[in-house]
């Protein structure tokens with residue numbers, strides 16, 4: 283090896299060593315970023331937000347929501363069909379009338395309704411948001427595909443019309459329009475159209491309401507009252523009475539309790555339904571991706587609302603099979619030994635556990 287060759291060799295070795303050092307530096311940096319983002323996912327969301335402004339993956343959310351895990355919606359999530367797919371002619375007219383009945387129920391069937399006087403003045407849409415198309419807002423996506431269905435409440439196999447009737451009698455605390463006539467048939471046509479792309483048994487993200495994690499303590503109506511005063515009262519009124527529209531025929535803000543609200547046989551009278559609904563939809567404008575309340579606030583405000591007076595419905599014939607009674611059904615008798623109070627406000631974990639034990643033993 284001559285001098286020149288030696289110099290070349292040394293140069294090459296130095297070059298390779300430098301490159302290796304650079305490369306390992308880059309790898310270490312990458313690992314550091316990865317580890318950091320794993321433990322602090324929100325920082326990645328912020329980066330995503332900035333870099334993808336046209337279709338942000340995550341919407342900016344309130345300060346309290348940052349405290350919980352990122353809430354991501356799958357890209358193949360169910361979406362309501364486009365209005366343009368409503369057929370022409372009589373079939374289309376029925377769907378449109380059904381939609382009007384769901385969104386403006388009071389106008390047609392409320393205390394001053396133009397068709398009949400059957401209901402309390404609320405609209406189906408008050409709880410089935412955006413005409414029953416909103417994620418985690420009690421949407422109707424999977425409804426028609428899952429009926430006829432065995433109802434745990436009545437113990438019978440029910441047609442879809444019967445499930446609609448139940449919301450008339452309980453949520454709208456009223457009477458059912460003749461199920462063979464135009465009104466119920468149109469509501470059915472509308473719901474069939476909404477769910478036209480959903481198959482029987484299909485798993486749907488964002489169906490009904492979110493099942494919030496149970497707390498280890500009972501929900502607290504007194505703390506819930508504070509949430510109500512700060513975050514709900516401005517629209518729903520000091521006494522939860524809601525606010526009528528200028529025409530006095532329907533509500534701009536629906537009542538949360540009192541004689542015009544849902545009765546104690548309604549789905550919303552159960553804490554898991556109400557807390558889950560409130561978490562992702564209230565104050566009005568909140569969504570799954572931008573909730574405005576912590577889970578605890580949602581549980582507590584639900585406890586407060588459902589501890590206020592409302593119409594009573596005789597439910598002696600509901601849930602005859604006690605083992606099928608929902609754990610948050612606030613009226614006994616029960617298959618377990620927990621009190622009505624615990625079934626109403628929780629803690630629900632011990633009840634859930636006991637229920638599992640019971641079904642395991644008997645089956």
Ligand code: HEC
Pocket residue numbers: 384387404405406407408409410420421422424425445446449450453454469490544548549550555
């Ligand atoms: C006060 C709130 C409220 C109002 C108003 C209301 N509902 Fe409901 N509805 C619920 C809740 C909560 C559930 C689900 C609860 C459950 O599973 O027990 C539900 C369930 C349903 C279902 C079953 C959905 C499924 O996928 O199984 C249908 C259909 C329905 N409602 C129709 C209506 C119609 C039609 C109206 C108006 C006439 C109406 N609801 C008014 C709260 C309401």
Ligand code: HEC
Pocket residue numbers: 405407408409411412509510513514515516517518534535536537538544550559560564565566575583584
């Ligand atoms: C900015 C006004 C506004 C605020 C604030 C607000 N809501 Fe609502 N809320 C509405 C409107 C409007 C509806 C009916 C939605 C529709 O018909 O599309 C509604 C519907 C509801 C319903 C279902 C219908 C009923 O009357 O039972 C519940 C329950 C509810 N809100 C609870 C709450 C709670 C709890 C809070 C506070 C955490 C709250 N809302 C804050 C406007 C508001």
